[in-house]
Amino acid sequence: MESQYETTDGAAGEPSLPERIRSHPYAGLAFNISPAAFWLTVFFLVPLFVMLIYSFGERGAFGEVLLGLDQLGLQNYETFFIPEGFGLLETIWVSVAWFVGWVTPTGIQLTEATPTPYVQLTIRSIWYGIIATLVCLVIGYPTAYYIAKLAPEQHRNMLLALVVLPYWASYLVRIYAVKLLLAKNGIIPSAVAALPFVSGQPELLYNNFSVEFGLVYIWLPFMILPAYASIEQIDFTMQEAAMDLGADRLDAFLRVTFPLSLPGVVAGSILVFIPSVGAYVIPELLGGPSNSTIGRFIASQFGAAGNWPLGAAASFVLMAIMMGSIWIYLKRAGGGLL
Structure with a gap:
């Protein structure tokens, strides 16, 4: 041969x-x-x-980045975190107090001092990301469970196609579609105003609701698909065995099915949380002046403001916060994924 x-x-x-x-x-x-x-x-x-x-340099008089030995330092990070005349512990307390007052409906004021505007933007962005992730989980997990277990097998591919169907359109087209739905005299405000217990037409655009609505609408499929992939691989005879041993349906789901689907839940949460925290286009088009986020701030620093060092510092702060949050989430909720 x-x-x-x-x-x-x-x-x-x-x-x-x-x-x-x-x-x-x-x-x-x-x-x-x-x-x-x-x-x-x-x-x-x-x-x-x-x-x-x-991020360690300085902005020059004409917007250039100065990287000389006498310009390099932590001044951008100090500007980002610490208000003028405050120490580290005071900064932490003021940030926590401002967050409590911001999230409570009555606006509890624990102190008259406020954190830097950049810290406020970061806290608001993280809060948007947390709420969007929780809402997507509440809506997406039952949807994924229905498609994987309850829907007829011959209809599953069609249902999955409907989940990803909005992605056949452009990202901007979908955001403008949400804007039309929430605009004054739009479909959703008109439907809400038609309810007998609602007086007048509600303002659903250019506020926290519109930003969260846009985030959930855009990123919901990123929660449904990973959850579906995990649920589909579960052997549901284990849930039936738990019920044979005396567990009711809810207890069997919480002790057997949901823990086995955690990899998909963790993956979906990360895929929703990361783009929601750093979102720029959605708050820009659906939010108002009081709904600015750290993503909008970073874009402005590299654009009209021309302060690249501060924008770079804000980018690395956001990156560090997201990586730390994901690490903690994987350690606590990931079931040993790390």
Whole structure:
């Protein structure tokens, strides 16, 4: 039998260099991942490193970034976190007190001092992300459970297609559609005004409700699909066995089915929380002046304000907060995923 490496003149040849590299366990791995590693390094890690350096610089008189030895420092992070004349503990107390007053309906005022505007934007953005994630979980999990277990098998593909159908349209088109629905004399305000116990037409646009409505509408499929993937793989005979051993249907669900579906819940929560906290377009189009978020602030610093160092510092603060929040969530709710 002739060798697979036989040359044209009949003599057996050696394998080519690319073939020898691919056959080596470590060199082959490096050869295969090198294109992706190059792409990530050039278009992600290098720009990220440049942004990190910028966050320690200063803004010049004409908007340029000054990176001299006498300009490098933590001044942007101090500007972001600490009000003028405050210490670290005072800053933490003022931030907590402002958050309590902001989230309570009566607006409890624990102190007259307020945190920096940048901290207020960050707290508001995180709160938007938490509420959007919880609402998506409340709506998305039952939907995923119905599709995976209760819906007829021949209809499941159609139902999943309906979940992703809005993504056939542009992101901006969907946001403007929400804006039309919530606008004055729109479908939703008119329907609410028609209720017998509602007097007048409610204002549902350019407020917290419109921002949260937009976040939930845009990111809800990112909760449904991972939850569906986890629920579909569950062996429901275990739930039936728990019921045979004396558990009622709710207890069997909470002790058996829901813990087994936690990987999908965790994945969906992360996929909703991250873009909701850093959202820029949704608060810009659906929110008012009092609904500004850290994403809008960062965009303004790299745009009209021209303060790239402060914008870079805000970006890394947001990144650190999201990574820390995700790490804590995975440790506590991820069932040992970390």
